[in-house]
Amino acid sequence: MTELAHPPAQKSGAFGKVVLRWVLYILLCLFALYYLMPLFVMVTTSLKSLEEIRTGSLVALPREVTFDAWKTAWSGACTGIQCEGLRPYFWNSVLLAVPAVAISTFIGALNGYVVAQWRFAGANIIFSLMLFGCFIPFQVVLLPMARLLGLMGIAGTIPGLIFVHVIYGIGFTTLFFRNYYVSIPSELTKAAKVDGAGFFRIFWSIFLPLSLPIIVVTVIWQFTQIWNDFLFGVSFSQAGTQPVTVALNNIVNSTTGVKEYNVDMAAAIIAAAPTLLVYIVAGKYFIRGLTAGSVKG
Amino acid sequence: MTKWLETHLPKMVLAPSFIAVLVFVYGFIAWTAWVSLTRSRLLPKYEIDGFIQYDRLFASPRWDTAMNNLFIFGALFIIIAMVMGLLLAILLDQKIRTEGVIRTIYLYPMALSMIVTGTAWKWILNPGLGIEATVKSWGFESFTFDWLVNPDFAIYTVVIAAVWQSSGFVMALFLAGLRSVDDEIIKAAQVDGIPTWRIYSAIIIPSMGPIFMSAFIVLAHLAIKSFDLVIALTGGGPGYATDLPATYMYAMAFSRGDIGQAASSAMIMMLVVFAIVVPYLYSELRAKND
Numbered sequence: 001m002t003e004l005a006h007p008p009a010q011k012s013g014a015f016g017k018v019v020l021r022w023v024l025y026i027l028l029c030l031f032a033l034y035y036l037m038p039l040f041v042m043v044t045t046s047l048k049s050l051e052e053i054r055t056g057s058l059v060a061l062p063r064e065v066t067f068d069a070w071k072t073a074w075s076g077a078c079t080g081i082q083c084e085g086l087r088p089y090f091w092n093s094v095l096l097a098v099p100a101v102a103i104s105t106f107i108g109a110l111n112g113y114v115v116a117q118w119r120f121a122g123a124n125i126i127f128s129l130m131l132f133g134c135f136i137p138f139q140v141v142l143l144p145m146a147r148l149l150g151l152m153g154i155a156g157t158i159p160g161l162i163f164v165h166v167i168y169g170i171g172f173t174t175l176f177f178r179n180y181y182v183s184i185p186s187e188l189t190k191a192a193k194v195d196g197a198g199f200f201r202i203f204w205s206i207f208l209p210l211s212l213p214i215i216v217v218t219v220i221w222q223f224t225q226i227w228n229d230f231l232f233g234v235s236f237s238q239a240g241t242q243p244v245t246v247a248l249n250n251i252v253n254s255t256t257g258v259k260e261y262n263v264d265m266a267a268a269i270i271a272a273a274p275t276l277l278v279y280i281v282a283g284k285y286f287i288r289g290l291t292a293g294s295v296k297g
Numbered sequence: 298m299t300k301w302l303e304t305h306l307p308k309m310v311l312a313p314s315f316i317a318v319l320v321f322v323y324g325f326i327a328w329t330a331w332v333s334l335t336r337s338r339l340l341p342k343y344e345i346d347g348f349i350q351y352d353r354l355f356a357s358p359r360w361d362t363a364m365n366n367l368f369i370f371g372a373l374f375i376i377i378a379m380v381m382g383l384l385l386a387i388l389l390d391q392k393i394r395t396e397g398v399i400r401t402i403y404l405y406p407m408a409l410s411m412i413v414t415g416t417a418w419k420w421i422l423n424p425g426l427g428i429e430a431t432v433k434s435w436g437f438e439s440f441t442f443d444w445l446v447n448p449d450f451a452i453y454t455v456v457i458a459a460v461w462q463s464s465g466f467v468m469a470l471f472l473a474g475l476r477s478v479d480d481e482i483i484k485a486a487q488v489d490g491i492p493t494w495r496i497y498s499a500i501i502i503p504s505m506g507p508i509f510m511s512a513f514i515v516l517a518h519l520a521i522k523s524f525d526l527v528i529a530l531t532g533g534g535p536g537y538a539t540d541l542p543a544t545y546m547y548a549m550a551f552s553r554g555d556i557g558q559a560a561s562s563a564m565i566m567m568l569v570v571f572a573i574v575v576p577y578l579y580s581e582l583r584a585k586n587d
Contacts, residue, residue: 028388032402035465038417039405045420058421058431111314118307126315133322135574137522139546139563141325143332143556147341167321170314199306228410230525231543235551245412249529252416261420272413279408283401286408287469 046070046266053261069262073270077263079250082239086267089247093227093274096158096243100165101222107166108173108218109211113203115174116181117189127178134171141168142235149236156238164236165226172225173218176292180214181207213285220282221289224275244271326567333560341556350561360562363540366452367569370541371520373456374463378516379509381460382467387497389468390475400472403465411462415529418458419445448538451531455523455539458530463519467512474508475501510577517573521566542566 041058046069048062056063075085115127145164146155154160184207192202233243242250248271252264279286333350335342354360385403389396406414421427422445429442444450478501486496524543531539533548540548542562550559 024388024391024393028393028399031385031388032399035402035406035461038414038421038461041421042417053426057434058427107314110310114307114311120308123307123311126311129323130314130318132578133318135518135570135578136322136326137543137563137566137570139543139559140329140567141321142546142563143341143550143559144325144328145321146550167317170317174314198303199310224408228412230410230412230528231547234528235547245410245525248410248416249412252419252529253532261426264416265420268413268416272409275408275410276405279405280401283404287404290407290466291470291473 042265042269046073046262046269048262050258050260050262069260070266070270072260072263073251073266077251077260077267078254079242079247080239080254086244086247086251086270088240089242089244090270092158092237092241093244096161096165097223097226100162100169100226101219103162104166104169104173104222105215105218107170108175109177109208109215110203111170111174112177112179112181113207115178117184117186117207118199127174130171130174133168134175138168138231142231146235156236156241158241161232161236161241161243164232165229168232169222169225173222176214176218176221176289177211179292180211184210216282216285217289217292220278220285223278224286224289227275247271329560329563332556333564335557337556337560339554339556350557351565354558354561354565357558359537359540360542360545362537363542363545363562366539367521367541370452370455370459370523371517373453374459374520375513375516377456377460378464378467379512381464382512383471383502385464385468386471386475389472400469403468405465406462407466409462411523411525412529414458414462415526418454418461419530422454422457445531446535448535451535451539455527455530459519459523459526462526463516467516470508470512470515471505474505478504514574514577518570521570521573542569 037059044060044062045053045058047065047067048056049064049066049068052063073086075087076083077085079089111130115123149155149160149163152160154163188206189202192206197205227243228245229243230245230249233246234249237243237246248267251267331343331345332341334345334347336344336346336349389399393399422442424430424441424443424446429440432440432442444454482500483496486500491499522543523541524547527533527539527541527544533540533544542565546559546562546566549555549562
């Protein structure tokens with residue numbers, strides 16, 4: 001109907017627009033394929049038998065689906081001399097990440113509350129010093145930290161790793177909460193003070209109830225960082241206390257026996273599953289954390 | 298007494314974190330700096346002996362390779378990720394109906410551990426059964442793609458995997474930047490009949506300077522700290538062809554038992570980070586205070 005109303009010249013313009021639109025969608029789909037391809041290859045490889053992997057193609061769907069590789073990855077694959085699969089290390093990561101995330105988020109909330117709402121002389125300098133700590137390459141603290149953990153008697157233990165993650169996490173968590181609390185009018189704190197509420201009372205009954213979104217962002221950020229960490233894990237753990245990323249790397253690079261690519265891929269998916277799940281469920285908060293973490297200050 | 302407590306409580310709450318940062322960040326940096334000036338080997342020694350570790354470092358062909366690799370990897374990674382991120386952001390900015398789904402797909406690698414990314418790409422790029430074998434099986438018998446095991450090209454496989462992991466994130470940064478440009482200006486330009494590509498190249502992109510800056514900082518930071526990806530993808534090999542400063546430092550600290558070298562290479566890494574980050578932070582702070 002509207003087409004009839006248009007003169008011919010505009011019609012060809014509209015046609016060009018349709019073509020352009022198609023090109024646009026095709027490009028976007030190609031890029032989507034590019035990002036999805038490795039995940040697709042991982043999943044299909046993990047469902048194939050070794051025989052099929054050797055004879056078949058990388059991108060082909062499995063002719064016969066088998067979950068043997070998943071079973072081996074979870075409870076039988078070798079990380080060096082031990083052959084217990086990823087399971088014990090997966091739980092190590094859980095035992096490590098849960099307290100480390102909780103503690104660093106809580107400390108960050110309190111710190112952010114102080115820096116944003118209870119300014120005192122020097123508070124900003126302290127905050128800048130903490131912020132600067134986020135930028136250092138951790139290589140520069142590895143050696144002294146290894147010695148300190150040894151002196152404290154927690155070298156190679158999960159509490160030792162929790163300690164390290166909390167220490168180097170509070171810079172970021174403080175930043176997140178500070179930036180969130182700065183936007184809450186300080187009149188609120190002042191009014192509460194006039195009413196006789198103290199420091200902690202104001203925090204518990206006014207600020208914490210307002211903080212759900214930033215708590216979610218911080219918890220997701222910290223969880224992703226700590227779960228995916230490899231540098232601290234490989235430097236400060238020992239056989240038995242390694243987190244899942246270190247165990248995955250050991251399985252993949254284990255030189256004993258036949259190379260089992262399907263097991264490697266299943267193990268990689270298991271190690272990736274928790275953070276991937278968090279991303280799918282709460283992607284919005286994940287992205288918010290990423291951009292807040294990168295556009296600092 | 299309670300009054301005193303009440304006024305000093307905020308300071309007391311912040312104090313433990315402040316002390317922790319002073320000791321575990323600044324104190325530890327000082328420790329590493331000190332040890333980098335000694336003859337420490339397996340155990341740290343504390344007698345200062347000048348810049349001998351730095352002399353050894355700069356004379357080491359392995360460190361030379363690591364710094365060269367950092368330069369090649371860093372430059373390619375930053376440029377490709379930025380170009381791809383910008384392109385994707387512009388494509389997605391055209392009122393795409395399924396934008397949410399597409400964005401989710403582009404960004405998910407960012408949620409993965411570098412070890413997972415490295416493991417996946419190691420499998421895809423391995424010449425025996427990966428892409429090379431697949432293309433050969435399609436009838437292109439002479440096709441070779443052995444970068445992963447070729448010392449001259451292995452570093453580019455690290456670029457491939459790193460770009461795959463981070464470009465979606467750059468896209469998200471740029472998309473947010475594109476959306477923050479004043480709508481009125483764009484509408485006025487459209488009314489004037491200025492073609493879309495001109496609107497992007499002359500109006501929108503030039504106004505996104507700060508976003509380019511922060512994307513650059515984030516990517517440079519990622520590049521310098523790159524460690525897990527190399528470990529998982531190439532293990533620093535073949536030989537030490539894909540060593541980066543981070544893997545050099547780790548090898549010296551934990552497998553070679555050469556603490557002096559580990560400390561001096563860590564200090565150089567920190568100087569490189571600071572050379573990039575400090576001017577940025579400085580200009581940010583100045584912009585805020587103005």
